[in-house]
Amino acid sequence: MRNKWKIAFFILLGVVLAAVVTLLILAMIPPDGKKQEQTKVKDGDMVSFLIRTNREDVxxxxxxxxxxxxxxxxxxxxxxxxxxxxxYGTVPFFSQELNMKLTFVPEALDNGDLLLKQKSISVGQLRLPVPYVLDFIRKSYKLPKGVEIWPNERQVVVHMQQLKLKSDVKLKANSFDLEKDDISFTLLVPVK
Incomplete structure (x- = not known):
């Protein structure tokens, strides 16, 4: 009779151990049956976000x-x-300050920069050559880093990724259609 109880005890112990092992195996298998790979982030990686906005916010x-x-x-x-x-700005002319207005047509470039093509200019009532005024602005005004004026081409280039933004965030222009009020950027956030 003793052997029957020993045999029953070991059978019960085996069933309990098998149940525990089965539960552990089932708990370790991913829910969808596939092993989930952890996203690896390398120092210097950028995460991008698409931003759509309008003229007022810009x-x-x-x-x-x-x-x-x-x-x-x-x-x-x-x-x-x-x-x-x-x-809009002012231009010193002898001892006077003349009001100036330049208008540009924007275009988002493939590399994410913004090209501003000079459309019209007015400095008071004077007719001044556009390259002269753009060169004067380039030399006289403190421009933000990343803004480059090409007087002879009558263009201003805004190198979006060179603009100084907080936390090393970068911008790329995707579209800049003012007629449709369709302005979009990609915000590049560094992952460290």
């Missing part, structure tokens, strides 16, 4: 950025985005 952003970046500039200027990009 105006707020640009002028806030200019206030911070060129606050210590002796020359005051402002950018307004409407049906086109407009730059």
């Amino acid at each position: 105006n707020k952003l640009i002028n806030h950025y200019l206030e911070k970046e060129v606050a210590d500039s002796p020359v005051n200027y402002q950018v307004r985005v409407g049906d086109e990009v407009e730059l």
Whole structure:
């Protein structure tokens, strides 16, 4: 009789151990049956986010950025985005300050930069050559890092990824269609 109880005990112990092992195996198998790979992040990787916006928000952003970046500039200027990009400022002319307005047509380039093609210019009532005025602006105004003026081509290039933003965040222009109020950027956030 003793052997029957020993045999029953070991059978019961085997069933309990088999149940525990089965439960552990089932707990370790992923829910969908596939092993989940952990996303590996390398230092220097960038995560991208698509941002769609409108002219009003772009105006707020640009002028806030200019206030911070060129606050210590002796020359005051402002950018307004409407049906086109407009730059307002002053030009010293002898002992007078002349009001200036330049208008540009924006174009998002394939590399994420923003090209501003000069459309019109007015400096008071004077007719001045466009390359001269653009060269004067390039030499006299404190421009944010990443903004390059090409006077002879009548263009301004905004190298979006060179703009100084917080936390090393970078921007790329995707579309800049002012007529349709379709403005989109890719925000590149570094993963460290």
